[in-house]
Amino acid sequence: MTTDRPFRPRLCFISYRHLSHFAMTLLDEYADRADIEVVNGSFDAALTFARERMRLGTTDAFISAGANATILRTALRAPVATIKLSGFDLLLALMNARRVSNRVGVVMYGAPIPELDAIKDLLNIEVAQYAYRTPDEARHCFALLARDRYEVVVGSSLVLEFAEQYGMQGHLAYSLAAVRQGIEDAIELARAARQEASRYEQLSGVVHNLQEAVLAVDREHRIVALNPPMEKLLGRPQAQLLRQSLETIEPALSLAHTLETGAQDRAAVLRLSQRDWIVNRTPIREHGQIVGAAITLYDARTIHDADASLRSQQRHRQPTARHSFDSLIGQSEPFRRACATAQRFARTDMTILLSGESGVGKELFAQAIHNASSRAARPFVAINCAAFPESLLESELFGYDEGAFTGSRRGGKRGLFEAAHTGTLFLDEIGDMPVSLQTRLLRVLQEREIVRLGGALPIPVNVRVIAATHQPLRELVAGRQFRQDLYYRINTLHLHLPALRERPEDIAPLAEALLRRSLGRLGSSLDAARLLPRVLPRLAEFPWPGNVRELENICDRMAVFFSQWRHEDEIDFTELRHDCAELYEDAAPASSQRTGDRHRAREVLDACGGNRQEAAKRLGISRATLWRWLRDD
Ligand SMILES: Nc1ncnc2c1ncn2[C@@H]1O[C@H](COP(=O)(O)OP(=O)(O)OP(=O)(O)O)[C@@H](O)[C@H]1O
Incomplete structure (x- = not known):
């Protein structure tokens, strides 16, 4: 452990002979606490001497009285303790003087003493x-005293020098106690200055080592401090820049407005030396008064890099795309064609529209496309546009700035477009997006930048959009529920995914895989391949309005039913009609499909005690689809 040596102030006592003599008598008394140098001199000589001490850095504080103290104080940027004249000391000096004569001259530096x-x-x-105020004026005072035949004078040590010259007796107006107090004050001032200096050193060490370019000006807009990166940026050494007007050195960095208004200016963008900089301007205040201003320039590339690494860290917390083309199940011709088209689309960076009934696998395809694209390592963010009311959907997509609305989060919130930056944003059920938001979406797709709610600055986003719909968008356009320009924009690459009933060859492999997965989750060792032939005829006949999601749901229920038994041979398949009743019902005629959907939705919802999540699960449809089926009432 290191211990700092106690600070020992180096003081310099500057005065005339008589006062200096007092100081000399105190040297021993202060030998343990300070190094005191006693010097004779006044006015210009005192100042020259003090300046030399400052240049050499050998003095922490000066002690002086009267004129000398005032001169040193005004001319030096060093602590100066003044020996003060007290009424009591003056009284004592006058009493001593009275012993010689009761006509006493009092000559003081500065102003007359009213008391x-x-x-x-x-x-x-x-x-x-x-x-x-000057030696000449002091001399003139003595001329007048001599004319009036004064024999005794009270005053400072300079006055005592003159008194000798004019043959008068002089009495020093300062006491030993006053000199002692002066030395004590100087020790305190030196200590405070030392603390200040070490704080300043620490701070300037920090500023010096900052990567950002930093510069400060005083109230007159003159450069008072700058660090090496700023020197480099301005292309001149510090010595040529200090005390210069910033306005003439580099008008683009001007702090005049900051000095004038005291307003902070954050994150302005500036082009200088062929680079983009993010600039902050801030006033410097002392006791509430503006005494200067500072400017900080961040290299925009550094901020870009930080932004990229921040976004990539956040990416780990974001939902990523799990599925690839390899994990998609299906062998029918329509399915294989859809896969081939999707793989072709994946190689481009264009907006894609996926259409198809609910549950056909649109999100799965979106994930597979993302994972086969150049954005695979980037975020995949999905949102169901039908699942949010308009205002919430807007803030989900575009985010908001702090204070955008009552209750908005501190620091604001980034929207999904920002979250999906450099990756893919999957907009499910885009046909349900309100027209006002369609307008904003179109703008984002065209401008490639978003503006948060309540925000002013556009934020660039690099996002590939994959939109999906179960609705015929062209009809929505005709009915003015969907913007035509947005339709053309997202319809550049269009892939229609066939319903499950249009590709019956996929039912068996899908059912086998889904049943195996469900049995596995239940810890059952039954073999899905051996069970399937007994139910396949039913599965093959079923119209699958909820497509693969519905098949998934039925497989889950079948697995629960089968898992009561340990061996495939023991299973009583006739009982299955209770657990998977829909498979054993007559198919609804196609013409009454919509009414059928509605009735089924109502029935299942009632059976689930109004629990929509459960009802949607049982029906094998999403909650948004359930909501749509019920809404079609
Ligand atoms: N080819 C497939 N292979 C394996 N699983 C599939 C396939 N197609 C769909 N699925 C499964 O079916 C379910 C529904 O798929 P998905 O959510 O992608 O459909 P969707 O068309 O987006 O539905 P919605 O329009 O209701 O949002 C998912 O659990 C998915 O894993």
């Missing part, structure tokens, strides 16, 4: 009071 009138009456003496 002197009261003191002189108290002591019953005659006082001629003069104030000086």
Whole structure:
């Protein structure tokens, strides 16, 4: 462990002989606490000497009185402790002077002392009071005192020098106690300055090592600090830049507005030296007053990189596409054709429209396309447009800025377009998207940028959209429920997925795979391939309005039914009609399909006690489809 040595202030006492003599008598008393250098000198000589001390860095604080103190204070950026004249000291000096004569001259630096009138009456003496600011003025005071035959003078140590020259007796107005207090003040000032300096050193060390270019100006817009990256950007060494007007050095970085208004300016974009910079401007205040301003420039490429890595970290928390073309089951000709087309589409980066009845596998195809595309390693984000009311869908898709509406989250929220940046956004049930949002979507597809709700800045997004619909979009366009321009935009590559009843050859392989999966989940060792032939005729006859999702649902129920038995041979298949009743009902005539859907939906919903999620599951349709079936009432 290292321990810092206690700070030992280096003080410099500058005055004339008489006061310096006082200081000399105190050196021993302070030997343990400070190094005190005592110097004779005043006015210009004192200042020259002090400047030299500052240049050498050998002094932490100065101590002086009267004129010297004022001069040092104004000219130096160093702590200066002033030895103060107290009323009591003045009284003592006058009492001593009275022993010589009751006509006393008082010569002080600066302004006359008002209390002197009261003191002189108290002591019953005659006082001629003069104030000086320069040695010449002091000399003139003495000329007047000599003319008026004054023999004794009270004043500073300079005054005592003059008194000697004019043959008068001088009495120092400062006491030893005042000098001691001056030294104590200087020790305190040196300590405070040292702390300040070490804080400044730490801070400037930080600024110096920042990658960002930083520059500060004073109230007059002159450069007072900058770090190496800023030096590099401005193409000149620090020495040539300090104290210069920023306006003349680089008007593009001007802080005039910040100094004038005190307003912060964040994330402005600036082109300088053939690069894009993100610029922050901020005022510097001291005790509420603007004393300067600072500008920070971030290289836009760094921000881009950070943005990319942030987005890629967030990607791990996002839903990704699990399915690929290899995991799709089907061997029918229509299915194989659909797969081949989808694989072709995957090689492009264009918007794709997938159409087909509910449950045919549109989302599955969207995932497979994404995974076969160049965006495979990027996010795949899916949203069902029918599942949200309009306002919520809007904020889900485009996100919102903080304060966009009552209750909006602090810091705002990024929407799915941002979440899907560099990847794929799957917009399911696009036909259910409200027309106002269709307009916004079209703009995003054209401009490739989004604006969050309540936000002003456009955010560039690189997203491939795959839209899906079970509705005939062309009819919706004719009925003005879907924007024609958006329809053409998303319909560039169109893939229609055939219903399950149009590809009956797929029923067996799908049913076998789905049944095997369900049995496996239940921990049953029954062989799906051996069970299937007994139910396949029923499956093959069924019209599958809910397509593969409905088949999946029936396979789940069959698996629960079969798993009561340990061996395939023990199973009583006739009982299956209770668990999978729909397979044993007569098919509804095609003409009354919609009415049939509605009735089935109602019945199942009633059977599930109004639980829509459960009803949708039993029917093998999505909740959005259930809602649609019921709505068609
Ligand atoms: N060819 C297939 N192979 C394996 N599983 C499939 C296949 N097609 C569909 N499925 C399964 O059927 C279910 C429904 O598929 P998906 O959600 O992709 O249909 P969809 O057309 O998007 O439905 P909706 O229009 O109701 O949203 C999913 O569980 C999916 O895994």
